[in-house]
Amino acid sequence: MSRIRDIRNEELITAAIRAVHRHGYAQVTMSDIAQEANASAASINYYFGTKEKLMEATMRRLLRLLKTATLDRLHPAKTARDRLTAIVTANFDDRLFTPAQCSLWVQFWSNAPYAPILSRLHRINRARVQSHLHAEVKQLCPPQNAAAITTTLQAYMDGIWLEAAQSETCAPAAARMDAKKLVTRLLP
Amino acid sequence: MSRIRDIRNEELITAAIRAVHRHGYAQVTMSDIAQEANASAASINYYFGTKEKLMEATMRRLLRLLKTATLDRLHPAKTARDRLTAIVTANFDDRLFTPAQCSLWVQFWSNAPYAPILSRLHRINRARVQSHLHAEVKQLCPPQNAAAITTTLQAYMDGIWLEAAQSETCAPAAARMDAKKLVTRLLP
DNA sequence: GCAAAACTTGTATGAGCGTACAAGTTTTCT
DNA sequence: AGAAAACTTGTACGCTCATACAAGTTTTGC
Numbered sequence: 003m004s005r006i007r008d009i010r011n012e013e014l015i016t017a018a019i020r021a022v023h024r025h026g027y028a029q030v031t032m033s034d035i036a037q038e039a040n041a042s043a044a045s046i047n048y049y050f051g052t053k054e055k056l057m058e059a060t061m062r063r064l065l066r067l068l069k070t071a072t073l074d075r076l077h078p079a080k081t082a083r084d085r086l087t088a089i090v091t092a093n094f095d096d097r098l099f100t101p102a103q104c105s106l107w108v109q110f111w112s113n114a115p116y117a118p119i120l121s122r123l124h125r126i127n128r129a130r131v132q133s134h135l136h137a138e139v140k141q142l143c144p145p146q147n148a149a150a151i152t153t154t155l156q157a158y159m160d161g162i163w164l165e166a167a168q169s170e171t172c173a174p175a176a177a178r179m180d181a182k183k184l185v186t187r188l189l190p
Numbered sequence: 191m192s193r194i195r196d197i198r199n200e201e202l203i204t205a206a207i208r209a210v211h212r213h214g215y216a217q218v219t220m221s222d223i224a225q226e227a228n229a230s231a232a233s234i235n236y237y238f239g240t241k242e243k244l245m246e247a248t249m250r251r252l253l254r255l256l257k258t259a260t261l262d263r264l265h266p267a268k269t270a271r272d273r274l275t276a277i278v279t280a281n282f283d284d285r286l287f288t289p290a291q292c293s294l295w296v297q298f299w300s301n302a303p304y305a306p307i308l309s310r311l312h313r314i315n316r317a318r319v320q321s322h323l324h325a326e327v328k329q330l331c332p333p334q335n336a337a338a339i340t341t342t343l344q345a346y347m348d349g350i351w352l353e354a355a356q357s358e359t360c361a362p363a364a365a366r367m368d369a370k371k372l373v374t375r376l377l378p
Numbered sequence: 379g380c381a382a383a384a385c386t387t388g389t390a391t392g393a394g395c396g397t398a399c400a401a402g403t404t405t406t407c408t
Numbered sequence: 409a410g411a412a413a414a415c416t417t418g419t420a421c422g423c424t425c426a427t428a429c430a431a432g433t434t435t436t437g438c
Contacts, residue, residue: 006385006435026304028216031425042387047427105303111352112300115293116214124356153350154372160352161345168303168312184342188375194405194415220396230417235397
């Protein structure tokens, strides 16, 4: 039915990602986003109602991408170690680990405490990733080490994203290899 | 001579930290900061000239704090391992590792790419920390592992700060102990 | 083919912000 | 004590931006 609506939504979200990457979350305007999509500022309002809603939809797209990447890699994994590797490397999937998306992700993070909707999404996602990680780590090391190793892995992933957002360069394949090496270093 | 100027500068920077923590870097106004300092927005302009300059001064204070904490801990360190521990734990110093300052740090990071002055400060600081880390790590492990371990440590520190900024709780002593454990886990 | 629905856009509105400025108050210096 | 310097503040200006709206254009359904 309303295929146009879906297509336009996707286009506008993509434009929002690019515009935020270019101008920054704090300073990006509706006109910036509209320009990136070859549309008018008013039409964004027609589809999303408000800037805040657009940002929420954009965040949801990134979260969905991470979820998909995780499930895709989790599906063929048989052992606990395979599953752990799947969860960790999903963060550096080709579809996700790009300069624009890392930049956006970090900016959403840092603004989450001041926007209830973003804050909620952020909390849910973080809890999900952490429980996935923890479930596998528990089976691979003595219980008194599990929490520390889980925290280290999560901090590592966040830190790499942060660095990528700053440096404007992403090498997904290399990042996945580094992540795998860290897993074997932490859980020999 | 102009002691008042110095005192007021410090007060206003402290107020800026609290105001940014409360309202967010993106939305904080000069009035917010003024209110936090029991002053008027105009007087901030008198001391700092512009909002951007105030933010730069605030960032510089955080960087100075990290530098001081690092040097304090580096001074009594004798071995390479002691020095490495000093550099890592300095990030979780009682004076630095507080919710407000973690929050501010993360927000400055994420806005750095869009503000040349912040960007410059950020780059300089990061390079300094990294070279300090790398110098010590090199002496404690085979050379082919040094780069990866340095990156892991830096990412870990960034990740812990990010988490602290979100969760609004900092336990500096515990964070330092966790960091020490990670160092011994990575460099047995 | 045509009415209605879906979509697009230019423009107007109003709010919020940083900053300049001039007029006051306090402090310093001799 | 009194002039000058340092400091403070209320107010006003100019600007930017999100959003509302009404007037157009295109697409859909029959």
